[in-house]
Amino acid sequence: MVDEQVLARAAAWRDAEPDEDIRAELTELIAGPIDTLVARFADRLQFGTAGLRGPxxxxxxxxxRLVVRQAAAGLARYVVATWPDAAERGIIIGFDARRKSDNFALDTARVVAAAGVRALLLPTPLPTPVLAWNITEHNAIAGVVVTASHNPAVDNGYKVYLGDGAQIVSPHDAAIAACIDLFDPCTVELAAIDHPLIERLDGSAEARYLAAIPSLRFRPDVDGVGVAYTAMHGVGGATLLRAFEQARLPRPFVVAAQQQPDPAFPTVAFPNPEEHGAMDLLLEQAHESHALLALANDPDADRLGAAIPTLDGGWRRLTGDELGWLLGDHILRHTSGDDRLVVTTLVSSSLLGRMAAAAGVQFRETYTGFKWIGRTVLDHPELRFVFGYEQALGYLVCQRPMDKDGITAAVMMAEVAALAAHEGVTLQQRLDALADQFGRHVTAERSLRIDPIQAARNVAALRDRPPTEVAGLAVTNVEWFDEAGLLRIWLNDIRLQVRPSGTEPKVKLYGEAIGTDPDLYLAALAELL
Structure with a gap:
């Protein structure tokens, strides 16, 4: 009986599926082993604070497209039920260049319009920060961007923002998910492609975002230096070049093989600047062009990776924290006022907090994920936000959008490099000066691949029975951050942290120490999991 129900459900999906390739896949699944079909229909992608993401x-x-239509219907139902002016304000929709992103975006617009809500559709594949910036620019009630960010080529995703320009957090995610449950993905109503509620935006959406770029420069009097850049086959390349032009910075030396969007990501195994090998072509370009800085966006350009020259003629990738320290130092040195606010996350380095204290500005530490940085800023309207970052290459160097932005961060980092050269120092010397002032903060990360349910159990067990020593050093304090599911263990000045990943079947471990490498202690902590 169960098998017959699954077969009937799969047949309904096949009949409703608009794309021939997906329909053919369903036909093959139906004709194949029943266990494989049952497994494919045993559950569904779960909508959460990160939206949807999967192959x-x-x-x-x-x-x-059926999954996307169901999600769009649930989102439209939620905003209409929650805000009286939702239909008039509308939902703005952007997309990247991954497989089917354009169709997912158009289907979202058609579903939203069928629900009686304005749908504002960006005209071409654009960086995620352009979409996020335009939410408040158009006074939209919500925003959607179709992207899987830095995931492998087989994936795509669906990220949701609210009208304040920040990503959704609890309880909005659960409420939207409940609304999604109300719809059968095979029967979601679609408006006509030319429905009057579907507004196709023009190039002014990107132009307005770019018009704000010159205001980023603290030292426009300083000439720029050579910068190498890769878009990593994503959608950031053209926008970044225009941003540098707007900022009156020299045109970067681009990695030509990775400049144009390509959903296959043919030159990288994993299109994430954090991954070893992902920046190899960039470093070759930087060496050949005698650049002083190498920058990499991830495919939707909301993250930024960087590398700097070394004394032996090579290049060194900066950690996410090091890049955050350089940006934070630059911003704190060129702004004033004790109402300034800087924000970072629990798993990022503690150095930004020390820098903030020395500068006499407000500092907040929040949960993992840039959505929480955005929420922290919005929760403190009495303060003037100037900088936020997370160690996973997410940076915000201006007050809009309320999400990480790899384009504006790249412009700011190019100015950091230019000013260092103008003052006769290297970027490594900038980092060394921070170490001299605050101590040399050393960070390390590890991850263990574990089933998500077991990962949460293992971290909870460690919380309930924390160790008394790790690698021969006594545990001096233990902290638990319930909403983040994060355990923090102190060995005097050495900080170890562990949490289950919210998006992958992993347990993640983070270490930080001053003047010593914490990796030995992370390895010992991993053994306890």
């Missing part, structure tokens, strides 16, 4: 494919556990 493109057939059925409810994959990203496809």
């Amino acid at each position: 493109v494919g057939a059925g409810p556990l994959r990203m496809n």
